[in-house]
Amino acid sequence: MPDQGDLNPSQPSARLDLVDVGEWKRVSPKYVVVEIVGTIVFGVVVCGGASLLWLLLDATWAMWVGLAVLLMTIINLVFEPRRVRSIGYQLRGDDLLFRRGILFQRFVAVPYGRMQLIDITRGPVARWLGLADLKFVTAAATASVSIPGLPEADAESLRDRLVELAEIRRAGL
Amino acid sequence: MSESVVPVPRTDLTDGQWHRLHPATPLLRGGIFMVAILGFIFANLRERLIDLFIGQENYGGDPIDEIYQRGATGWALLIIAGVLIVIIVAFYLSWRMHTFRVSGEIVEVRSGLIFRSNRKARLDRVQGVNLARPVVPRLFGAARLEITVAGQDGNVQLAYLGSKLADDLRRDILHLASGLRQARAPMAAPEAAATPNAPAVPGDDEAPTLIGPPTAHSALGDFATARYQEFVAPEQDPDAAPPESVVRIPPGRLIASVVMSGFTVFLLLAGIGLIISVIAGSSGWVLVAVLPGLIGSVGYYFSRITKQLRFTIAGTSDGVRVGFGLLSTSSQTLPPGRIHAIAVSQPILWRRFGWWQISINTAGQATRGSGAPATSTTILPVGTLADVAKVLELALPGFDTDHHRALVADGMLGGRKRDAGVPDYFSNAPRRAAWLRPFSWHRTGWAVSGNVALLRCGVISRDLILVPLARMQGVSVRQGPLRRRLRLAAADLYTVAGPVNASLSVLDVDEALVLFEWMSTGAVRSAQSDTSHHWSRAMPKSAADQQSSQNQQGAVK
CATH class of the missing domain: 1.10.287 (Helix Hairpins)
Structure with missing residues (x-):
């Protein structure tokens, strides 16, 4: 059987964390509003549909689904600010570093030279708050880094900076 | 590279002028289908005629019957004739409008009658050149040349060309793409005339050159012989490829x-x-x-x-050439540095026999709906350990020292539990990973050697994944609550989409950070030293090029 001797979840090193990296740049704190609105809209739509099913068709399972979604929405809302705070990026010498997630953590490094294009998108709520999402797209479908919730001016200057860096370090595919 | 070594283009199609495709193209592209429909209609009609003569005449409301009863047969025939003429004219026009040109920088195809389309590909972005011969065009001595570039459905197709011509054009395109600059002007007339199968149209400089089947004007017997020759010869271009495939699959x-x-x-x-x-x-x-x-x-x-069947793989001066197919054949050339990931795998049923399969990710994997084999992602359908070593040598040039071979062997066969005393080149998952991967944890490991990352995983189906760092698009490490409890993490190496998925499901947290650091710095370093987008420029003076140009001179004499 596997030994569990060195298993101690409270041990700080059990957590995945990059050492020796610079200061993480955080996304705008206002981005939490975008996330909250999105979560609430999703929750309302699903709960509404479930309650319609429950009330009109007398489907008891729909009630449970609706309750479960409601519970998850509330939990999500509680963790939303922390989750937004966990999003970070930094421009290293040769690559773009990105992190997000608290429970499910993810760190990505993408060399600048791999850039194929950069997308800037603005959703309705984000536009109202003056925010934009920046997406760094590479040839691999999965390796696109999407940095949400940047102030519009920052997003554009970051885009120009990334394009410039990619131009210097241009590599083939 | 000195001027004298630059190979003379085999065809006069790479002169930057517009050229037309094989005249039978519309028929081969869509016509076969139409002929089938016509046959179907006629077959039905025949039954109907027989029925008519035998006597049962009560098909109320049937269109053919209706036409017959109203005496409109003449009109009906006229309409059919009109439709046929329209179709034939459309075919002719679509053939006339379908032109292509190849110059030193680009290959471009224009087509379409009403909806014009124009497709242009840069030659230094070519991911592969694929020569496919589906059964029916193959019988007619035609072939389809596909120039793959990165992206979904990013192919430039030259369908169809005469078989020999397609071969020569492929060679020329690869030479152009390799970064060799050939002298454009001194396409000396005698040489051009002496080059076989270059149909010269005298005194017709303005119009695009007609590209017919090279033997169309010869006797029927010759035509049949030529077709037969082409049909049996698996590889059309004996001097551009070494004659021997490195592996032979019984x-x-x-x-x-x-x-x-x-x-x-x-x-x-x-x-x-x-x-x-x-x-x-x-x-x-x-x-x-x-x-x-x-x-x-x-x-x-x-x-x-x-x-x-009839699988061949051989190294050429312009990359790896993979040929396969019994009825519909396909021969694709992968220039150096176009392979983004390699998986050497062994399903459990093959283990007794020691067979392995090699599949790859390339950027130009356009999915084609038709049954004809297009780009294949398998560069070894089934082979022994020795075959795997030979194919890997082709796919990863320079990855063939003893250390590398030991790494590969270890990655294919090794495992932590098995080789308790023997040093393991791979950095393995810790024992506690057995909670998540009860069988395969002892084979889950990674290594980096030179510019190649190796991931080993799987025990039921053994896999060894090799990723050239110069091609890697990014790296990520991730951790969920379960892995956090076990002080584990997972890692993904991002490559272009394809059958190979380079990810490691369990590894120690600290190891994961080491991997992240190695991969991210390694990717940047290898990408900087990588010159494979113009592969011949980087090479000093390739012996293969010299040889092919000598062959060329031989052909001229």
């Missing part, structure tokens, strides 16, 4: 390998289920439901086997 092994697949297991299980259901006394409907599937599975085996 047909018996290939057939056995296709039979020993997961699909067969599924079939057997389905068969057992069927027998049980029949014994249990269920009615015949199960049989009716399953039988078509069984018949279909025969077709599956047949297509798998005929597709992979």
